[in-house]
Amino acid sequence: DTAVSQTPKYLVTQMGNDKSIKCEQNLGHDTMYWYKQDSKKFLKIMFSYNNKELIINETVPNRFSPKSPDKAHLNLHINSLELGDSAVYFCASSQPAGATDTQYFGPGTRLTVL
């Protein structure tokens, strides 16, 4: 069983389109995250949700809107895609109450905007 799964794995789309990436975790964790990894491999946090509530919102354009229908799912919707949005997006989850701070990452979604 995959602990943190993302769909799709690859996403190729035209500039200006709207797309969504889905994430699900079956670890029973309360907290989920979205990270962006650019072409230079820098990984930066975008959002964090704890039990469906937004707790971290970095300086991300408001074209990016996360949605957490329940604590096992955190989806990322991107409006009006731009070339600079091309990157690999990783979902992660953790259980802060366990105090180990370990985050479990999904396999990533490689987004290419043409």
Next chain:
Amino acid sequence: SQQGEEDPQALSIQEGENATMNCSYKTSINNLQWYRQNSGRGLVHLILIRSNEREKHSGRLRVTLDTSKKSSSLLITASRAADTASYFCPLIQGAQKLVFGQGTRLTINP
């Protein structure tokens, strides 16, 4: 931004040799983690060492932590081709936010 800085940026060794990479940081920490990212894959948590620990082992991995020098090292013994990956030591900031550096890119040559 407070992040762990991995050094060297790139490391290439022969299979079977040991690989050592370092991490330096500037803030006080409760613990320090190491993650691995194989090419085209997500990150995998390798090991966590708490601030009151000096050394920790997990299989072929050995991590040390020197809080007085604000540094950590990750040693991989008897390296294998599958160890080829990037290695990160992100720091926790605020509400569980991991702050990543650029990582050490390790290549194991056959």
